[in-house]
Amino acid sequence: MSRASDRAYSHIRSMILSGELQPGVQIREEALAELCGVSRTPVRDALRRLEAELFIRRNESQRSFVADWSLDDLEEAFQLRAMLESHAARRAAGRISWDQIARLRMHNTGIKQAISAETPDVPRFLDHNRQFHMIILEAAASDRLTGMLAQVIEQPVVLRTALQYDLENLMRSHHEHDELLAAFDHRDGDWAAAVMTGHIRRAFHAYAEAHKKGADQPLNDVAA
């Protein structure tokens, strides 16, 4: 964390995700610099990173705008994610350690507990879920893959949809994780990849459904 530029990065990023910076609006380096309490130099740095992650676009004359995603863009992102994350699962199946499998199992148990209470603890679910996917990525052991997935995973959140996490979907997610664990137990890459594809596709439809119905006040992660 090189103080200023990282602070600027997180700050701007969270402003985009929270909707404080609305899609389509122009961004001026100096304005952001003041908001973040740093000079333009680290802000420029942060903007380049955010641009690489497609949170920000620049027009032909180098002016920056908050990216504006359509539903088609969303589907494309989920397609890529399904592809990349299946690939990760396949790779992971051939490399994962027993320890990592144990950790996966632990997080999935955590998920079960989080959704078994009378009122589901969604934040806790999301946290375990994120860790679960992270471990798979770790087992896949490919920097390139990790970097690419980072681009695709957080994007959809920009379309701030009110995800009503119905128990049905949370449960399915949990069971799909179980199936992934079985595939890993058998070191079966094809199986793992197939399950992962379905897992992400289901998440997409849950997301798209919620988006159709829904308001866009709250902000949440996408539970895959």
Add this chain to the structure above:
Amino acid sequence: MSRASDRAYSHIRSMILSGELQPGVQIREEALAELCGVSRTPVRDALRRLEAELFIRRNESQRSFVADWSLDDLEEAFQLRAMLESHAARRAAGRISWDQIARLRMHNTGIKQAISAETPDVPRFLDHNRQFHMIILEAAASDRLTGMLAQVIEQPVVLRTALQYDLENLMRSHHEHDELLAAFDHRDGDWAAAVMTGHIRRAFHAYAEAHKKGADQPLNDVAA
């Protein structure tokens, strides 16, 4: 092209590709600034971009090094490329215009001419080949996909292998392009994707083969 920073980018990039900057060596911003005849500011800009494209790595204390790729990294890159470019072909099949198909056909004719001479004109082959793949990407119409592929396509070149472009492989490449064209003519996404997967996989094996045999003086693009 914002003059200085783009000049720095191209300059550094070509130094890496040409082997002038050898894999593993440390990079100092000021040294590059002098070499490029600009100040450190645009050099830093360029380094960030090159880092995003995995040409450069940074250690925990922010020092930069020329990336060093193993053969495993190479295979992983080709796997990702096969996946992404097949996806692009599938998307393209549903969106490509007759004009684009015509341009594809033109470039593939150019390829045929380039390799039909007594002595194959490899640079010309590579140029047409690049354009061919570019048009498919253009038809796929996904910024995200384009960006990701950019990361994966040029990487292997870093492993400066002497590719002896045997006629056999060049010819196969040409015929695979023809088959892609047929798939596009029928707007058959599955077909296009399947052909593209094989196309890239063959290119990988040709490349790996050459790498095993070979010296590493000359530098060339990878012909897919």
Add this chain to the structure above:
DNA sequence: CGACAGCTTATTGTATACAAAGTGCATTCG
């Protein structure tokens, strides 16, 4: 009334100076 030319202003790009952080070496102490 429309459009184009020229100027004014807003915004980004670059250079430079200085601050902070890290690395390696040398010296000293156990």
Add this chain to the structure above:
DNA sequence: CGAATGCACTTTGTATACAATAAGCTGTCG
């Protein structure tokens, strides 16, 4: 002799001033 500590030096991070460029506006001319 080995290890640890402090200092000098190298390298990167940040701020600021200035240059270049693009956008918008106004006034004039067809």
